[in-house]
Amino acid sequence: MRAGLAIAAVVIGGYGTAFSIGQAVVSVNPTLAHRLVPYDGRTTAVYAASLTGPEASAAARAQADALASRALRQDPTAVVAASTLGLDAMIEGRKAIARQYFTYAQILSRRDFKTQLWAIENAVGRGDVRGALDQYDIALRTTARGGELFFPILASANATPEVRAGLIHKLVTRPPWGEGFINYLAGSGLDARPAAALFMGLRRAGVVISPVAQADVIEALINGGFTEDAWAYYASLHPGVDRGHSRDPHFAANTDQPTPFDWVAVNTDGISTSIQGGAVDFTVPASVSGAMLRQVQLLPPGAYRLSGHSLGIVQEAEALPYWTLICGSTGRELDRVDVPNSATGSGRFVGGFKVPANCPVQVLTLIARPSEATGGLSGQFDTVELVPAR
Template identity: 25%
Template sequence: MIHSGSKMGGLLAKAVLGLSLVASALPALQYAQVATLRANAPNEAAQIAPRDARVVAAILGRRFEENPELKPSVRDLANIKAAITERPLEPKLISMLGLAYEAAGDTMQGSRVMELADRISRRDALSSLYLIETASASGDVRKTVRHYHAVLSTQPELYPTLLPILASAISYPEIRAALRPYLQGGTRWTAPFLAEAADRADAQDLEALLLPLPEKLSRDEYAPTLAKVLYQLALHGDKGEATSFARAIIPGFSSSELTNLSVSAKTIDKRLGSLAWTFPSVEGIRVEPDADNSMQISVDPLARGIVASRDLLIAGPATYQFMQRLDYSSGPGKITARWTAECITPTGRQRFWEQRLPQNEQQGKYRSVVNVPVSCKIMRVALFAEGADSQSPSVLIIKDLTLTGSD
């Protein structure tokens, strides 16, 4: 536990001092002159209002940013105390006093003052970051996460600083355990945190953090984030891990739906993300999917673009049969269409198959052979369509999509 706390503390050390000036940013005061000078020329503001708490905080904030190792002088401490006498509930100035004690080597007094600043206002960034830092350094993981929660609940502007650190730390079981109550409660920072974790964390660590899935995370607002986590499990983990997670986020889900090419209510579920059928918006093209395993594509003259795509869990090397039934509208012009397949890997994607659809019949069943390359775990199929050079839209209905073969 101490190692994980120290890791989080070390990552935060620079953030605490680097944000000291931000924590000292000042709102308007009682009169316009001091309010104007406070941010741009605090030394001049101090001549007008030498005991103005926010002016003193601004002056010291600049000095701490210029020199994070600064040790406030006796005069600095006297100015801080005098300003606090005038404005005793100014949290930013109290935080500066705590930082001054810390720099002078009085860590115990510095911690007490920082806790006071935090009690006065939970929106004081400097005291909040300081308390996270000290809790991390002590190895108290639950206390550290509790301080994270307090800061993230009130200061979303600190998400870019804190969420990457917290997301990277879920490799430690004790941190995952400390985070679970907040995920179960569905805090305001849960969704952005999980999105960050999906980008940074190991797939197995994500699975260990999220399963069993807290009830609050089943709400629609979490669907895009959970889809992102699912995709990371599919890309970096194995089929079993991805399937288990899909079952957790979609009640009644069947593992075959991650490998089944057909169009159905389950395979267009947005909780699957790109592992479901998606239909990009393209000007002049309309796609109507149907849960009976069909899609109707209407394309205006000369309109073109990707009209449908889907990522499937696959096992290469293997040979698959790609089958579909084509039904073109009557008329002189027909849609030109082609399927492509790419292998998706953590380092990029590579196209390995392309098939132009025949136009020689109004209706008919069409079969293609797809040879999936070795080590391919995710296959992306996409349908490109182009309208005919005619006076009216063309229509193509594709039905009975299936992909069969040996794993």
């Protein structure tokens, strides 16, 4: 009796060990896993799935189907077996059979990737936009690389008004992938107009769009040449804003994600610029020159007056900073306004620009000239404003 128990323990122990090893290697080597545990339905299903696909031969698919059928007999909940049979049927044009197997697979689990792809294609084939987006939603919730796989497809499809309406309907429910998709769309490099339309629709529905995404979509619109759309979106964020003059004259916006229509601090080549506490501070190392601050304008043709107030600027005349207005379409400089030392005129300065009719977009930029002073150039502006000349 004791010997019998000992032998039984060895047999049961060996069975358990083989099963554990088989489960451990099934995703790495499904063939070996099946050899170790040929009685396990889920392992058989994975082995069957490894033999088939669009490039597999008819003989390989037949073997995969036989194994998948065996897997379902071994374990009726082996979802991979059901989706394998569905995939092979779809490849061979047996659509009704494919539907049966994939529908069964969906009943078993919504985490099987092949099944979700079929469900998406099935809904698309029926022209069911909402149904397709429901399936994308499930796939994005259950697939580890869902964003990488599906965001490009959804971003491209967003150009279709019907799809965009469905996306708004879905994103209003705040799915876990929603913010990631919104940020992806804003920086996708696609035509930014559909993205802006989506964001406007979401905002009307009460969905908060991140400052990063809003700044990205406005910049993308400008870079794409859609400056009127960019301004319309910006104006929707800032009711009452006037394109006839610069914005935020006292540097009070205090945003970490400025759009091109806001003051944008430039920090390159050793130049350090920051906007805080109602002023812009800048520090430039000796002998370094370049842009320190900029703001995109959409000024109508005409004459404009630039005025402002500086603090702490002490330089030789040839090293003083200046403001320039550049035509955005050609890069042509329209004019310059030199900034005097802050001790001159109590730090106040004034100058003018003329905007021609063939320059619809301009960039107001603060430029540092190279300084030979040991400490380089430093200072502060607490007021800068560009307005129509009276």
